[in-house]
Amino acid sequence: MDSIILHISDFHVSLDKKLKDERVNSDSFLRASKEGLSSQYIDKFIQKVKQEFNSKNIYLLVTGDITDCGAELEFNYAKTYLENIITELNIKKECVLLIPGDHDIHRRDIEDFIYSKEDYTKEEINKAKFKNFSAFYEGILGKKFTPNEVIFDTLKIENSFLLLGVNSSYYVDLENTEGKIDVEKFKLELNKKTKDSELKNVICCHHNIASLYEDKNSGQWNKTNRLAFITALESKDIKFIFSGNEHTSGCKKITGDSITISDSGALSSKKDDCAFKIYELENNDSDDIILINHIYGLQKVGNNDDLYYWEKRTNSDAKQPKKFEISIAKPPVLEDEITELVESLPTEDSAVESLNILEIKNSNSDVYYNSEFTDVLYDKVKELNLFHSGHFHWSETSRAHNWIDTSKLIENKDNLSLAKNAIIDVIEKKNFSDQIDLIIGLGYEGNIISSKAAIKFNKDYAFLPYSYRHDEHHKYENELNFDNKSKDYKNVLIITDVVNDGRTIRKLIRKRQDNFFKNVDKVYVVSLFYTGESILNNDILNYDFIKTIPDYDIEKDEEVNNIEFYTVKSLKVEKCPYGDDFRETCLIVKDKLGCVNLFYDESKYIK
Missing domain, CATH: 3.60.21.10 (Metallo-dependent phosphatases)
Structure with a gap:
């Protein structure tokens, strides 16, 4: 030129x-x-x-x-x-x-x-x-x-x-x-x-x-x-x-x-x-x-x-x-792969000197990838030391030994802009903005990163807390202030920061907001991070897929099969290996060794 x-x-x-x-x-x-x-x-x-x-x-x-x-x-x-x-x-x-x-x-x-x-x-x-x-x-x-x-x-x-x-x-x-x-x-x-x-x-x-x-x-x-x-x-x-x-x-x-x-x-x-x-x-x-x-x-x-x-x-x-x-030209599409990366990421919460982060990539056309957001977001995780090791409990059924601190990520205005634009890019690349009737920001971080998409695509918008924090919010904060009796909202987009196995979202749909979602045909879910262990595809949050996972506690789940899922970046976290008796079988919890991070009020569960 x-x-x-x-x-x-x-x-x-x-x-x-x-x-x-x-x-x-x-x-x-x-x-x-x-x-x-x-x-x-x-x-x-x-x-x-x-x-x-x-x-x-x-x-x-x-x-x-x-x-x-x-x-x-x-x-x-x-x-x-x-x-x-x-x-x-x-x-x-x-x-x-x-x-x-x-x-x-x-x-x-x-x-x-x-x-x-x-x-x-x-x-x-x-x-x-x-x-x-x-x-x-x-x-x-x-x-x-x-x-x-x-x-x-x-x-x-x-x-x-x-x-x-x-x-x-x-x-x-x-x-x-x-x-x-x-x-x-x-x-x-x-x-x-x-x-x-x-x-x-x-x-x-x-x-x-x-x-x-x-x-x-x-x-x-x-x-x-x-x-x-x-x-x-x-x-x-x-x-x-x-x-x-x-x-x-x-x-x-x-x-x-x-x-x-x-x-x-x-x-x-x-x-x-x-x-x-x-x-x-x-x-x-x-x-x-x-x-x-x-x-x-x-x-x-x-x-x-x-x-x-x-x-x-x-x-x-x-x-x-x-x-x-x-x-800027896009890089060539990667072949399907699961690559285990060993990164030296010092954290304040763990004495572990190296972290095993499982990074999942897939060239399936239904899986989102854009180096401008996917790779840059991963670089931010490493640069800001957002991937922590320890014991992290979000509810009685949601426990892990790793945690991605997305709240620290979006404290910076440039990183916040990156996160918001990444969500928008997923919607545009997967071409479903015209199908959306309502956008829901799930959780505090989800509410923050989804607002720009609601404005850009001119959609009705609502915010809901996570299901495991449902009891910690006033009833007005837990209400979805849209009436769907006439089936005006056939397609709903839920935006959140992190998704693991999707239990929280299925519980929201079928248990917390069933009156609204029973008239919804499809639920799109878009997250910044996917931390589950499954190979990425659109249906990994659906009940019929989840029940095929070995040793998954399906009895405490909800049957939802109309979810189409996309994420910006996949980083596998290690789930807590203990069952319902974790307070007796996990040495760290049992002996109160002081490295358990609670994100909920456990007092109502302890007799």
Whole structure:
């Protein structure tokens, strides 16, 4: 790949003269006039790009506010400036994505249209307000602008990924200036334009969806519409947005770091941050798609002979990443295997110097594996010493000699984000989000790691405690506040941190919440960790499978056979080998040797 994406925005080509009492924008270097140094300003910009990337194939991305008020004269001069850039940098017109901003609509055309008709539609208003931009667009690119499409154009980058031109000024009019789109229309157009494509998609729009400079999170976007738009992006696995508007070159991550926003800054502003960006496609031997983020800022020196010059910024000083990972190729699928790993993991709870961790992997297509989450999660277990040895009792029937401390894992915001995104990735990779009617977070940790999935997939949500702690909670905390008599919730997803043999989940379904679940057709279960001893497959939590396990205490279990199970990572823990008489037969418990960790109140079980 020997190509770059040149990202520029906010020219604000401005009139020098307006009618009385109308604002004249004197902030832009670029004027709709033959007077001044506008052409020289563009020439300096072109010289800098040539100096840095003279022999590269250039894709041009312009993210709006090309003019100041959308006047025809402004667009005439803007056409001259932009055509000079395209010609001098040898950019093919089919390699240009040109996006309107809120300053590119002509409000006087809206007024004239409204005063000319008694009744009119939103579509007619859009045609009127974009009349001057549409003529400019066709004059530059030789094709029609479609003002009533949300995704009005696309640009394929080296057959690697797809830039989607989104009209965030779709609802801008005489009163509204914020970014806003028809989200349902966006989703329909996205499906239509990308149905035969496996390329990664990148959103390109004018309005900033998050603020870098202003002290608010929603940027210049309608707050309610912003949330709906972000949810749509996450559901389609769109993780990058290139935008303009804020006049600040920057980069920000939102929604738990799952979406990255890159703002080029304003190409022309005397008082704000004059900047542009170049995203260089990295050459590598893999199928990874990586953009190297080059940032350039205007230095205003005030010298009579040399008023300004463009200078490359360091990413660290600009507080921006050096690279954007658009897509990272997945590793080859592993063959079925069970590998016993011996790790030296010192713990505070045990004098054992080495731990035997049984790591279960399976190449069955029904088993989840993604190195980005599966392997990284395992690395976190080792790095943070989360795998402990000792005696751990969660109930009279749930006892083990190992424990994974997930509460410590999610204390850190980055690790919490990893856990939440891992759960979402399982749901997306296994493609059952559309089937889910309700999500239940099981246990404290399960409640924390499942909330983002409920928001992303827009599902009803509830929290329930573990069955073995049922008696420790108030009755209101144990209630599932959804009525399922009419069978509205046919498919339910339970998200939790750790699953062993699934007894707790079966007891929840058949004993604690039977009135609700008797009308449920399927129960999906997703966990961060599976600590049981069975080879991974979808049905290992079902009663018919469990009863085949030798020496399993089936009499204290519940018959449930509609569970479909997935986990991010499998780490086998050693179960306590003693039976119901463990208080008499286990030396450590019997003689109170002090290394028993109780996670429940055992007093009610001791006579």
